[in-house]
Amino acid sequence: MKFTERSPRAARFFGLSTPSSWGGRLPLLWTHLFVSCLSLVYVAQFYAYTGVVAFEQTRLPHAILVAAAFAPVAILLAVARFSFGYFVGFYLYTLILGYAWLSVFSQFPYDHALSIASAITSILAFLVPVLFITSPLKQYFVLSDGAANRLRLAILVIAAATIAVGTLYNFRLTSLGSIYDFRNALDLPWPLRYAIGITSNTLLPFAFAGFVISGERARAAIVLLLLLAFYPVTLTKLTLFAPMWLLFLAVISSVSESRTAVVLSLFLPLLGGLLLVVPYNLGAIPYDRFVNYFSLVNFRMVAFPSIALDVYNDFFSTHQLTHFCQINMVKLFTGCAYGDPLSVLMSKNYELGNLNASLFATEGIASLGPLGAPIAAAVCGLVVSLGNRTSAGLPAKFVILSGGLLSQVLLNVPLTTTLLSNGALLLFILWYVMPRAGFSARSDEPKPPVGTRALN
Structure with a gap:
């Protein structure tokens, strides 16, 4: 089916934006890809002492090929309309992009080709449901404005x-x-x-x-x-x-279109760290001022979740898989080969402190290994897409702000933990019962479901 301005219902059903807007986002997404990879080059330079990040000039052509192979994934983000899944999906896309680049220079001896293929397949399996399952759920209960x-x-x-x-x-x-x-x-x-x-x-x-x-x-x-x-x-x-x-x-x-705002929320902080590299190398700013920002943003916020995936791939290439026994409810019924939480387990084997990690590392690599990880990613994508459906009809700005911290949490915490311990499931419920009539939604957002009744 050819999507045109005359077929908005079809585009909405498949979670697609209008074709006229697709091309404008691709340059920004690919610029973000370039900036992310360049940032990781400097991360390897300044944090080589950790023993888990490195950069070798001879491997650069290989890394560029991997990044180029990853670039078409951004097309999914270019054609999708805004949703909570778009917000989360873009952040986890950046995580997998970082891992794909870093794995070329990885110091660990596991099968990198298999793991890169698994990571790229996993992000595709995750993005398809979180970007394109956006149809609203009918609200059987909705708060009044006063109750909200x-x-x-x-x-x-x-x-x-x-x-x-x-x-x-x-x-x-x-x-x-x-x-x-x-x-x-x-x-x-x-x-x-x-x-x-x-x-x-x-x-x-x-x-x-x-x-x-x-x-x-x-x-x-x-x-x-x-x-x-x-x-x-x-x-x-x-x-x-x-x-x-x-x-x-x-x-x-407030100043950008919703999807552009999501991309800029990572792109601008990363770019800020890169812009500090030049004056630091020239001696114009002291090390403390440079590292306080670069360490917090370029290293800890963006690069570290990708590094964690590298570490988990290495550990579970030589150790027994968990088969989800890191989840307490599963452990009650099946037992577990590991007595410690995964973060503590990583701390005991790698000198990086307690190493929490994203769903790709925990529900994916740790539980099912690289071959089964895409299946776990697809299931996690279906779960996250529930947030799209419960928030459909709410203004994009409201969704971005109310989900703004969970997007950060999901970079470093398993989805199962995020749903319960960090309240993601509760947020889905709150979105579901929120009144839509009081909001002025943008024209490119899903229309609120009809046939609701108010609860005071």
Whole structure:
């Protein structure tokens, strides 16, 4: 079928944008690909001491060929319309792109050709459902505008109470360089850990999105302060930088089309790190100022999830697969060859600290190996696509802001953990019950389902 401006229903059914807009995004996506690979060259230069990243001039042609082979994957992102899956899919596309580049220079002896093929097949298997399953679910229950307002206010109270309880167990103001001296000693009860993960990663961003869309700036600022207040309790970088990240997303989603905003949300921070390399090499800025930014963004936020996939590929090339026994419910029924969580297991075998990793490493490589990983990726894609269907009809900016921290979490955390411990499943439910009538959706977004009734 040929999609034209006269066939919007067909394009919407398949999750496609209009053909006239496809070509404009490809140059940006391919520029992002180039910047990502160049960033990894400098990551290898500055972090070679870790023993897991390297760069050799003789392997550069091979790496360029791998990147060129990966480039057509961006076409899927160019033709797809915006959805929550587009947001998550682009971030995980960047993760796999990074792994494909780094694996050419990998210091580990596993079968790299098989693993690269598995990674590219996995991202394709993941992207197809998350980009193109976007049809809205019919809302049988929907909150009234007043109930939605009260929900956002209740979230502020829940967050304040969670922080107050958390301070009874830990409250420490310390620099980023010192957090690991204290964080491993944290012993929070599991209900509090769940409450912190769900509140900080899902509930507060959801409330922030609502306040921003409704123009309630003071309450949006309160959300950011509450997010920052989680840092002395959790001692995590994500909670420390969450307010700045949400503000950044709010700005770029206000001045850019939704899909462009998603791409720019990674492209601009990466480019910023590269632009600091030149003055640093010329001695114009000191090492501390350079490394504080480059380490946080180019290395930790973007490159490290790709490095984790390299490490998991190496470990499970010589060790027994988990067959999903890292999931507590599965372990209860099947047992497990490993007593420690995967992150701790990696810490004991590689000098990189506790190494959490994405669904491609955990539900994929660790559970099923490189041959079975694409199957796991496809199933995970189907699960994430549920977020597309429950958020259909909501403004793209609302979806970007309310899902803004989960997109970061999914780079480093298994999907099963993200769904429960970090509240992704709860966010899907909240999106489902949100009223659509009060939002002014963009014309290229799915129309809200009809036949709903309000719950006050």
